[in-house]
Amino acid sequence: MSDHKTMTLTLIVWRQKGPNDPGKFETYTAKGITEHHSFLEMLDVVNEDLIKEGKDPIAFDHDCREGICGMCSQVVNGVPHGGQERTTVCQLHMRTFKDGDTIYIEPWRARAFPVTRDLIVDRSGLDNIIQAGGYTSCHTGGVADGNALLIPKEIADYAMDAAECIGCGACVASCPNSSAMLFTGAKVAQLAALPQGKAEAAVRVCAMTDALKESGFGNCSNHYECEAACPKGISVKFIARLNREYQKALLK
Numbered sequence: 153m154s155d156h157k158t159m160t161l162t163l164i165v166w167r168q169k170g171p172n173d174p175g176k177f178e179t180y181t182a183k184g185i186t187e188h189h190s191f192l193e194m195l196d197v198v199n200e201d202l203i204k205e206g207k208d209p210i211a212f213d214h215d216c217r218e219g220i221c222g223m224c225s226q227v228v229n230g231v232p233h234g235g236q237e238r239t240t241v242c243q244l245h246m247r248t249f250k251d252g253d254t255i256y257i258e259p260w261r262a263r264a265f266p267v268t269r270d271l272i273v274d275r276s277g278l279d280n281i282i283q284a285g286g287y288t289s290c291h292t293g294g295v296a297d298g299n300a301l302l303i304p305k306e307i308a309d310y311a312m313d314a315a316e317c318i319g320c321g322a323c324v325a326s327c328p329n330s331s332a333m334l335f336t337g338a339k340v341a342q343l344a345a346l347p348q349g350k351a352e353a354a355v356r357v358c359a360m361t362d363a364l365k366e367s368g369f370g371n372c373s374n375h376y377e378c379e380a381a382c383p384k385g386i387s388v389k390f391i392a393r394l395n396r397e398y399q400k401a402l403l404k
Contacts, residue, residue, distance in 0.1 A: 157251075158186055160184075160185070161185060161194075164177050164256045165177065165179075166270065167270055175267065182194055184197065185246055188246070190217070190242060190243065191246065192241065210270055212224070219240045222240060223320070224242040225241070225259070225325070227260065227261065228257055232326045233322050262321075262368075263330060264368035265324065275321050278321060280367050281332065281360050281364055284359040284360045285359065286352060286356055301347060301348075311345045314338040316385075317334075317338040321335070322378075322381040322383060323381060326381035329372070330369055333378070334372075334390065338386050340394045341393040353397060353401070354404045357394065358401050
């Protein structure tokens with residue numbers, strides 16, 4: 153017998169069979185939940201009960217469940233990833249809720265992220281931006297010594313801060329304009345700061361910005377919701393870098 157106290161929660165969950173089907177909120181009861189369950193484990197428990205009742209389980213995306221991949225994209229009580237600072241949904245634990253709570257669970261809301269099913273959205277728009285970034289003119293012979301190309305620590309740290317972006321799309325879901333500028337800015341800044349990325353820098357930033365617009369994402373109007381919702385704390389300074397790189401490319 154477990155000594156853990158259990159909670160009973162009311163879940164208001166968005167259900168939608170496909171991208172062309174109408175969706176609606178449905179109400180479920182999550183029973184036997186402890187503070188040690190993660191949010192996704194809580195949904196697993198609910199789905200097990202639904203399957204036993206012969207009902208369709210709630211479809212949601214997940215992979216690593218370690219806060220690394222960002223696949224667990226959900227809006228919890230109106231906030232992407234649930235609102236706990238620098239925390240993905242899979243790392244959100246039920247200790248942050250209490251017995252009797254009502255929890256609203258939705259997919260990302262953005263034109264560029266069409267709902268595939270229930271809480272799963274198609275985020276291929278972000279892939280389009282990455283693909284538009286192209287390549288870097290790096291030496292492809294033998295493996296170079298790690299210290300052969302000297303990079304000042306402050307630049308290496310800056311690039312690593314940008315590279316922390318996991319491409320989950322929380323920035324898009326939190327932005328009133330559904331902008332992917334923080335995501336794109338992080339990817340552009342990461343390479344623009346390093347010597348390996350400078351050869352194609354002008355072409356890259358223009359191509360990625362074009363892909364951003366073509367995929368249906370909006371523009372940035374400095375609400376800063378993207379930085380607040382980002383589970384990796386990516387700074388809006390990278391949006392400023394994106395704008396500077398774009399202006400430099402236009403001058404060329």
